[in-house]
Amino acid sequence: MSIKGAIKGLLATLASGCLAAAVGGIVVYAHGFSALASLRDGPLPPVQQTRLFADLAAALDGLGVILALLIVLVAGGSMAWVFLAGRFIAGPLAALRQALGDHAASLGVHLPREEAEDPWTPEGLGTTLRGLLELVASREADLVASEAHLAAVIDAIPVGILAVESTGYIRSDNLAARLLFGQTDPLVGKNLSALIAPPVHPGIPGRGKDTALDMVTRAAQTHETLAVHCWRDPSLFPADVTARTVSRGGSLTTVVTVHETTERRRAEAERAHHRALVSAALEASTDGFLVVDLDGVVISWNRRYYDLLGLDSDVVPRLPQAQRYERVRAVMADPDAFHALYDRLVNDPATTVVETMHLAGGRRLDVFTGPFRVDGVVAGRLWTERDITERERVQADMARAKEEAENALAELKETQAHLVEAEKMASLGQLVAGIAHEINTPIGIAVTAASHIADEARELAVAVKANLLRRSTFESFLETVHDSATVLLSNVRRAAELIQSFKQVAVDQTSDERRLFDLATYTQEVLLSLGPSLRKAPQRVEVDIPPDLMLDSYPGAMARVLANLVLNALMHAFPGLPAAGTRDDTPDAPREAVGFPGCLYLSARSLDDERVEMRVADNGVGMTAEVRRRAFDPFFTTRRGQGGSGLGLHIVYNLVTRTLGGRIEIDSAPGQGTCFVLTLPRRAPEVPVAAPSQCDASGTLGGDSTV
Known part of the structure; x- marks a missing residue:
């Protein structure tokens, strides 16, 4: 039988009043003892407790009953003294005593018994009461300390914790929850809807018109983590919410954890933005990129990679490795060479290769492939492609243009050499013309002088043959020859000097x-x-x-x-x-x-x-x-x-x-x-x-x- 049932059965047998006082002697209930109402004002000292027992015994003596003093554990864990009267209650009283003993045993408390005393006398009941009070008080102190320790531990948890009643009101919280919602006072008594915004709030995705309590209840049933928005006046912040339901005294309580995700979402947004930038950069690149793991599974790629090969960049990357290999091999100008390269890479994953690949359509690609490592271990392979078809065409055009320019330069140099040589010959021609002009005068004078001598000599010969030579004529001839020879010699020397000078200049200009x-x-x-x-x-x-x-x-x-x-x-x-x-x-x-x-x-x-x-x-x-x-x-x-x-x-x-x-x-x-x-x-x-x-x-x- 439960304590509550035993008390009800006991009280039903009472013919007169009863009194109940809380631990410490404060009167909390009195019936049939109006004269003792003043006892409610404070605890009873030991003398008054003794007097109370005497007064109660005298009051009940006329009824021919004995006094029984029992312990009752009332709701909430506090204790009371119950004074009952009536000999006819021995049976119900024993039942209550047994119920109290069972309850005390369930709490790990053993009721002391003095075998020398009659447990049904006031002295026996008093001894039992004192022992029980001492043990229960000790047990209650331990429970209070344990509750305080548990509360401190819960407050130390950095995640907000709320105990929510089935009505949606907060029954208890921890320090992290108060800080999370920007509150200094406990959240007890607040409704969950004042803390968690419903999904119908503008800008918040959710399920129709669910309330905060609906979302938490569903999370408790499905054990899922909800991404919600919570109020922290005057704004909202994102959070992850989990919930579990526990039963207490026949009622259900939902324990809710709230973890703010502002920084995580910011980091995720940054990572997403970074990934988008990298993806956009790869897509904007004129080079093709492909990353595969050691099993050949495509990790990342850009469309340019397969576009350069003339393959569908939406289909081929999602094919199994063997099918991708066959598609790529089919577009090669030399499939066997590509197969040899593929076998080489399969047999040695750490190999790095730089080659020029020729496609069947005439396009040429510079290809680089090398391993990438994670924690020093080869984890996959990177492929890059660059179209060099146009570059090689331009290089070929440049080579031809260079050859043509070199030929033109050689011709120009040859022409320049001819022109320079012609310039030198022109200078030499001017020199020759100058020589001819400069020596013309002395040579002319010399010729004139020589002619004059010749004329004079002929005239002298005629005179000699005719025996007409006179002394004066001969002397005149000698004088003429002398003068003409002097002029002749002078001009011939001048001509010789000019010739020597011109010769030196000519030699200098040609050497x-x-x-x-x-x-x-x-x-x-x-x-x-x-x-x-x-x-x-x-x-x-x-x-x-x-x-x-x-x-x-x-x-x-x-x-x-x-x-x-x-x-x-x-x-x-x-x-x-x-x-x-x-x-x-x-x-x-x-x-x-x-x-x-x-x-x-x-x-x-x-x-x-x-x-x-x-x-x-x-x-x-x-x-x-x-x-x-x-x-x-x-x-x-x-x-x-x-x-x-x-x-x-x-x-x-x-x-x-x-x-x-x-x-x-x-x-x-x-x-x-x-x-x-x-x-x-x-x-x-x-x-x-x-x-x-x-x-x-x-x-x-x-x-x-x-x-």
Whole structure:
């Protein structure tokens, strides 16, 4: 029999009142003892407890009953004293005593018994009561400590925990739950709908019109994890919710766990975004990518990979490995070579291969395949493809264009060499013309003198044959012969000197021999060889070079430099000038307009023991910046079709910078004349093996043209 049933049976037998007091002596129930109502105000000290027993005994003595004092464990686990009267309740009282004993035993509490005392006397019942109170109080303290420890453990759990009644109200919570929902006070008494948003809330996916309690109840039944949104004023946050139902005292309680997923969802969104970016980048790539595991299962790919092979990128990646292999092998120009490569990779998963594959359709692919590792162990293989068909076509076109350009360059060099040689021959022709013109006068005079001697000799012979020779005639003949011989000898010597000079210049211009020469003397000889060209021009040439300015250099190169600079000035510096001068012709300011028909001014000075500076200036029309920038370019001329080859200054630049080992600069402006400044070493370097090269648009040398 239960305690509750035993008490009901006992109370039904009562003929008079009863009193119940809580542990500690506080009166909580009294019936039939109105005089003792004041006992409810506080605990009974021991003296009052003794008096209470005496008063109760006296009150009940007239009824002929004995006093019984029992312990009753009421709902909630607290205890009470129950005083009952009546001899006729021995049976019900024994039943209650047995029920109390059984309940105490179920709690692990053994009721003490004093065998020497009658358990039904007040003394026996008091002894039993005191022992029971002491044990139950100890048990209750242990339970309270255990509950406090359990509450601390639950509060330490970082996941929110809610105990929800079947009505949806919160029965208990833990600290993590309060923090999760932004509360400082316990959530007990709140409805679950105030914490978990229903799925019908805007922006929240869910099942129709489910309430928060519906979702939790379903989760408890299916043991699934719900992705929900919870309130944390004034906003919502995502969370995962699990639920389990437990039974307590015949009622059901649902234990709900709430775990915020804001950071997890943010991380998942970032990972998803990263995967999307990687996928988009792979799809945007012009290269094909394929990743497979060791079993050949496709892990990742982009459409470009199979598009390059001419295969369906939506179907082929999802085929089994054997079928994919056959599809790829079928598009190869050499299926057997691909099969050999495939076998090699199957037999050695760690192999890395870089090859050019030829497809049956003519396309060419650069293919790379190599293993990738996870924790140092080969886990799969990466394949990349790059279409090089167009690149190889372009390379072939470039190779052909390069060959054509090289052939054109070779032809250009050959043409340039011919033009340079022609330029040299033209200079030599000018030299020959100068020689012919210069020696014409002394040779003519010599011929005249010789003819005069011959005439005088014939006349003398006639006189001798006729015996008409007189002394005076003979003396006149001797005088004539002497004078004519003197004139003849003088002019023949002049001719010999001119021939020797011209011979030296000719030898210098046709050879690259090095020797020591005087710059002033050699300049005059070069100008002398240009005599016919200079005489035809109205310009005046002035030379201001100190004597004994000796150079250990290449006179042939020097002669060609001077000849080209002088002839270039005659051709370009004075277009359309009148033949007569209108200004003062003075050579002291060579870059100023010193009067028509114009002036060429050649000067030189010693810079130091190792260098000399030579200037070739004119007072002509000058150069624009563009012409000055391109002046030394090969084949550049402002007189195309008017006798200009465009090689004169190019030859000058190469000879000065390569053969003579010097530097040349241009100082010119429109209307201000032009001055070429040559800085030359007194001792030239050895002639370079390679001939002087072309110069680019900036005036610097490039290439390997032959001069």
